[in-house]
Amino acid sequence: MPITIEIKGPIISNDDAWIYEWFEMDATSPKMVSSALSEANGDDVIISINSPGGYVWDGSEIYTALKNYPGHVEAQIVGLAASAASFIAMGADKVRISPTAQMMIHNASMWGYGDHRGMTKAAEMLKTTDRTIVNAYALKSGKTADELLDMMAEETWLDPQMALENNLVDEIMFMDNSVKMVASASAGAPSMIPQQVIDGIRNKMMNEKPKAPEASADLVTKDSLKQLFEEFKNELKNGIKPKEPEQAPAAKRNLSKLFLNL
Template sequence: MSQPKPYYNIVKNEAAKEATIYIYGAIGGIDWDTYETINTASKFTQEFNDVEKDADTIHIRINSPGGAVFEGQAIYNAIFASKKKIITYNDGICASMAALILLSGDEIHAFKNSLLMIHNSSSYYWGNKKEVEEQLLAAEKIDKALGTAIEDRLGITAEEVEKDYLNYKDNWFTTDEAEALGFYDHIIQKEKAQVPEDIMQLKPKDMVSKYAAMTFTIPKTKSKITNTMSKPNSFPNLVAVLGATLATTDKGSYINDEQKEAIDNRIAADALAIQTANSAKEKAEQDLQAEKDSRQQAIDAEKANTTAALKAMRTAATAAGVENIAENATMEDINTALTAQIAVLNKKPGASHTSGAAEDKDTEGEFDYVDFESSIYSQIKK
């Protein structure tokens, strides 16, 4: 019994948290020695889910003539539903179901000499007239389901898909044509894709048979790790910024592209936060200085008023006859001395010393030096 050729292989790069899946062969089919289905979606999707657990970016390189619709639909949906970054590549030819699997990627790359072929589903029909008619109706629904992948990629209607791509023809597109239509995001330069020279002359059935017999070089070993960074997980601050543990190898830790972007975004956010904080600090300092200046002006004005009042009080006290006022005398000291002086002056006769007293020109100043209230004059008859 012959062993069926594998139609895909998975190569993991644990250091970069990436994986590459090579779909190089017909999708689905029958092992005519055992009559068992081969190249099924169930095994692919199971291994694809395992890859998703460890890889942040998954590269899917396709060189396939297509194959079974239902197997291919399951593969397309598994890839399309992935939350990881998916990059698909047309490594030679993506025809029929393989073309639709190609459209499951977030980014689609192709070589300059890659070929893309899209057409309707095909099948064998048997049974009576009514049974065949029912199978034809099912084929129409299958085509509509397949067309949704083209609708999503190109942003066109189901009617446009039916007119230009599922029009019961084998629609071949060169890389330039496919890129112009919007199928490709990036064209790979220099390298050459593996494309059989007579591929466009073959019928789909013959194309699948040819690919099934071909031997492709599919990498089966992990890419070499050249990381020479420090010990694993030795960057706690970086881990805190990323919110995730760094990927590691036996030689050290590393960050992938998404983590690099996260760091750049964090640095930009921190720079903006620092700039905002500095602006707020400068404004707060300006407001504080303005408040200090305002308060100092109020204090200076109050001091000026106090000094003027003290000077006026000192002038009044000097005019009243208060002598020997100390240079550092306070307002209270001067007021006390002035009050005492006024009391003394009010005891002396003469209108010049008491407010409201009648003017006496004859005696003015004559007895100023006599204190008639003294006890020695109390016995003098008036």
């Protein structure tokens, strides 16, 4: 019997996973998927997807893990496979979509700052990212890179029949024909915690408590974290930028995170 692995909520980094766990929010990190694949130990797996997308590089890690898995992988799009989640689905041997589900593909985006040279370089980086993402769609669909890049640039939403016609899925679940789907509704999918909120929470905890959440579990309550989360959300809503943690020199900082998210 196949083992089911869920890819739910935003695609996040391993470092951010514990924050989502504290707030009991659905999210998927590469480590979660890799661990589940290791436990499956070569048995057939079903990847159940309902995700608005998230970080590109973490999505790429998940995609690669699925492609490298020695057993048969079937992706089932049960709600939404948007952005990074859509190319994660391409890592499966077979992709099936529910008649009530949707896919969405679009260009990568990022947060950044700097002078005109930095912005020009960032734009080139995003173009390169789009060209790498399109490889996953091209390998699955057989469509040309130019065709797919045009679809990404237009932020293309696909109902099950459109996804099937574009060879991005192999089958519409529960159906033996190609009846076009017409019902549509807003996604309402879980969104990512704003990076400013994550940074603010980290900064406060680093200043007041031990770094490792496990070591400070007796000092931090879920209610206090939720209260802190609401405070940062209100600050962002009112246009107040939360205090950010001190940053390392530019040469030692990681590149800005790339997003494929609603």
